[in-house]
Amino acid sequence: MxxxxxxxxxxxxxxxxxxxxxxxxxxxxxxxxxxxxxxxxxxxxxTGNATSCAEMSIYLMLGLLRKQHELQTAVQQKKLGEPIGDTLFGNTVFILGYGNIGIELAKRLKPFGVRIIATKRNWALHSNGGIIHDLVDEKGSHEEIHKFAGKADIVVCCLCMNKETAGIVNNSFLSSMRKGSLLLNIARGGLLDYSAVFDHLKSGHLGGLGIDVAWTEPFDPDDPILKFNNVIITPHVAGVxxxxxxxxxxxxxxxxxxxxxxxxxxxxxxxx
Missing domain, CATH: 3.40.50.720 (NAD(P)-binding Rossmann-like Domain)
Structure with missing residues (x-):
């Protein structure tokens, strides 16, 4: 509306x-x-909205790491012991936009044995510096998002949507990510440049995409981006x-x- x-x-x-x-x-x-x-x-x-979104982020991470689509195929084909997935343990997770959702996500990720890096426009204005220093292994400014993307195995987009952030996950950002790394978006669909994401999935540079929000909603279930086996989409229910x-x-x-x-x-x- x-x-x-x-x-x-x-x-x-x-x-x-x-x-x-x-x-x-x-x-x-x-x-x-x-x-x-x-x-x-x-x-x-x-309200628990941030908590719910953080949990959904972990759901999407695990789904991509354990190859959710291939798991279902294996069940249908009566195969056991495959596919070989990956653990969250040992990965570096970049929280792009360290606000309320980012903090709740960091709290829940820490027990998985990951390294957490995060960027934020102004760390000094945050109301709880103790939580920030305890949970984040490396802090950066918004101007350093490309550098941080190059250090991460998993990038989680938690930014607010505005004129400055629209399409911020573009070709340049995706190219700065490690080959095979995962991208998650639980904020707003417009933060991601559709063409850039599609191209990086097609080339294999992007190892997987997990989104709870889409470029248009409701999203077309026949959209070409959903044909990739390493894409998981949920219907904007992270906070639901x-x-x-x-x-x-x-x-x-x-x-x-x-x-x-x-x-x-x-x-x-x-x-x-």
């Missing part, structure tokens, strides 16, 4: 647009401000769990009551 200026200008009684989650790319925030409508998102760190949905629903209800009573709004992040 797109809340553009045409819709918002007609919403004479509207006071607040609240995203049931994090992404606000469907809302024209400037138009909302012009109309006197506040816009907010639900922070992922307090009973835990996260119940938690986010409670925030929505609480804020509605606060708004009705004229109290200050808590539990959400106002962006306008």
């Amino acid at each position: 797109r809340l553009d200026s045409n819709v918002l200008s007609r919403a004479n009684r509207m006071k607040l647009v609240m995203q049931f989650g994090v992404g606000l790319e469907g809302v024209d925030i400037d138009a909302a401000a012009t109309c006197g409508i506040r816009v907010a998102r639900i922070p992922s760190d307090v 769990t009973e835990h996260s949905y119940r938690s986010m629903a409670k925030v929505v209800g609480d804020v509605a009551l606060q708004l009705h009573a004229g109290y200050p709004l808590t539990g959400i992040e106002l962006v306008s």
Whole structure:
């Protein structure tokens, strides 16, 4: 649903647009401000959304490492002991965008015996430096993403989608990745350049792709990129769990009551 200026200008009684989650790319925030409508998102760190997305990332990693499609083929063909997969243990994981989801992912990856590297625009602004220093083996700035991509066996895209990050995983970024490394995206489909990803899968440079988000949604099940045996896609369900949905629903209800009573709004992040 797109809340553009045409819709918002007609919403004479509207006071607040609240995203049931994090992404606000469907809302024209400037138009909302012009109309006197506040816009907010639900922070992922307090609702279990980040936790759910982190778990999905690990699901996709393991699915690619253990060759999920080939496993199913082996079952159908009554073969045992194949294919030979790989372990998460010993790999270097690059968390591209170390926010709430990245932190929850790092917490869960550490027991697997991986090396964690991460980039973030401003580490100094983070609210919990202790967690950062304990979990991340190497920290970098956003300007170093290509260098970090070259050090990783697995890259997990956790960036917010905006004008600066759209298509950021492009030909240059993918070429800087190690041959055979894996790419995961649990943020927004538009962060990845479709043609570049397709070409790197076709050439064999990219060892596998795991995505919970796609370039258009719902994604065409007959799209050529899904023909590759080393591609796993899920239908934008990383944050769709009973835990996260119940938690986010409670925030929505609480804020509605606060708004009705004229109290200050808590539990959400106002962006306008």
